[in-house]
Amino acid sequence: MGSSLAEVDKKFSLHPYTNLKVHEETGPLIIEKGEGIYVWDDQGNRHIEGMAGLWCTSLGFSEKRLVDAATRQMMDMPYSHTFTHRANVPAIELAEKLVSLAPADIARAYFVNSGSEAVDSAIKIVWYYNNALGRKQKKKFIARKRAYHGITVAAGSLTALPYAQDGFDLPMIDVIYTETPHHYRCALENETEEEFSTRLARQLEQEIIDADPDTVAAFIAEPVMGAGGAIMPPAGYFSKVQAVLKKYDILFVADEVICGFGRTGNMWGCETYDIKPDIITVAKQLSSAYLPIGAVLLTDEIYQALAQYSDELGMFGTGNTYGGHPVSAAVALETLKIYQETDIVNWVKARSTRFEERIAALQNHSLVGQSRSVGLIGAIEIVKDKHSKEQFPVSDKVAAQIMNAARAHNVLVRATPGDGVAFCPPLIIEDHQIDEMFDAVQAALDDVRNKLDS
Ligand SMILES: Cc1ncc(COP(=O)(O)O)c(C=O)c1O
Structure with a gap:
């Protein structure tokens, strides 16, 4: 098994930059209105929303077509469920659209209300699938250290960030935490990206062998790790990892909750990194976050096993009141239509040149150890010493200071674990x-x- 999350914490000085006491003392930033990529706080200050909220408002804050889609659906039919052989037209159309956009082999969609719920449902589906195949022992998940997959009990167990587990008695499910694919921080001296990927894949294989391959069900990964610090995989990583998973018949769950729908310059992060997933989880940009909705996308092979097993058991006993909510589904469907009509993927590709140039230029700053980006997601890594990559003491919260200073300059960005600052603006952002x-x-x-020098 990999090392514990406590060790991850020490190694990367992973710290939360806020807590309930700070929140009480300083109060929240209250946002009152939005237009395009800008939001206004209750003091009248206009900010660029450099994080698209929580990596989600792809179409900015004033897309009237989404408001109209919600209004129309509210008027026609505000609620119907998708439990016990019920369906509604927007949910059916959305499922068809998602499947048509998804990577090859994805054939089915199951709707929920958030990314965490999508990941939780993916976990249950993996377990149900292996029970269907008579593989009762094959239940463990592999997650990468610094991964973020949500906060519910099962998804939170896969979120390999100490702040999301400490105090909550997590993990609650059987998880193997494997190394973070972060070349800048985790590679050995002079190790190339390819060599680093080879080492991580070998290490992963050993962890699977140690755990007993017959007990390992699935590997879950964000194509680009988001909340853990906007970390892009090193060259060759996913192809080497997928070869190992294939060898031991372990499913690949691609958590596309941040990367899906154009963020990395392709429709899917899986396309950017040549991942062939068995299951995909989506949320956030699915509806440009105008209404809550998430989904689990499945291959037909998995679906058929679930269908047959549910016949044996008498019921596919999972679903929820708001899964496939018609108003959320109508807004998501309209969002996907806008992506296609505006060719959002090529828009992102074109904008990513400027984005990359500007992030790369930050690397010249004395506080920036590394800068990185793909599509319209990126980060800088804050260091005390560029040469040794030494970090500032955790208690200095330097990344959080930069986040606050950026806010004073009317740009909202996010401090991430490991003293990083992340950028993830709405996809509609323009070069200027x-x-x-x-x-x-x-x-x-x-x-x-x-301030540090004074
Ligand atoms: C990759 C990933 N998966 C899952 C989630 C959880 O989504 P939600 O906050 O909608 O529950 C997040 C949220 O940031 C995420 O980034």
């Missing part, structure tokens, strides 16, 4: 707005440098 955003980040870095 990318400049506006990174000019502010540059100024924030200068402010914090000056």
Whole structure:
């Protein structure tokens, strides 16, 4: 088994930058309205939403077509469920659209209300599937350290960040935590990306052997790790990992909750990194976050096993009141239509050039050890010493200071574990707005440098 999350914490100084006491003392940032990529707080300040909220408002804050789609559906039929042989037209159309957009082999969609629920449902589906195949022991999950997969009891067990587990008695399910594919922080000296990927794949194989392959059901991964620090996989990583998983008949669950729908410059993160998933989880940009909705996407092979087993048991006993909610489904369907009509994928690809240039330029700053991006997601890694990559003491919360300084320059970004600062703006951002955003980040870095030096 891999090392515990406590060790991860020490190694990367993973710290939360806020807590309930801070929240009480300083109060929240209250957002009152939005337009395009901008939001206004209750003091009248206009900010660029450089994180698209929580990596989700792809179409910005004033897409009227989504408001109209919700209004129309509310008027026609505000509620119907998808439990016990019921369905509604928007949910059916959305399922068809999602399957048509999804990577090959994906044939079915199951609706829930959030990313956490999607991951929880994917876990249950994997277990049910292995029970259907008579593989009662094959139940363990593999997650990567620093992964974020949600906060519910099962999904939170896969979220390999100490702050999401400490105090909550997690993990509650059997999880193997394997190494973070973060070349900058985890590679050995002079190890190339390919060599690093080979080592991680070998290590993964050993962990599977140690755990007993007959007990390992699935590997879950975000194509780009989001909340753990916007970490892109090293070259060759996913092809080497997939070869190991195939050898031991272990399913690949791609958590596309952040990466899905254009974020990485392709419709799916799986396309960007040549991943062939058995199951995909989606949420967030599925509806541009205008209403809560998530989904689990499945191959037909898995679906057929579930169908047959549910026949044996008498019921597929999982579903929920709001799964496939017609208003959320109508908004999601309209979101997907907008993505297609505006060719959002190629828009992101075109914008990613400027985005990459501006992030890369930050690497010249004395506080930035590494900068990285793909599509319209990226991060900088804050260091005390560029050469040794030494971090500032956790208690200095330097990344959080940069986040706050950026806010003073009217740009909202996010401090991440490991003293990173992440950027994930709405996909509709334009080049001049990318400049506006990174000019502010540059100024924030200068402010914090000056403060540290004074
Ligand atoms: C990759 C990933 N999976 C799952 C989730 C959980 O989604 P939600 O917050 O909608 O429950 C998140 C949330 O940030 C995420 O980034």
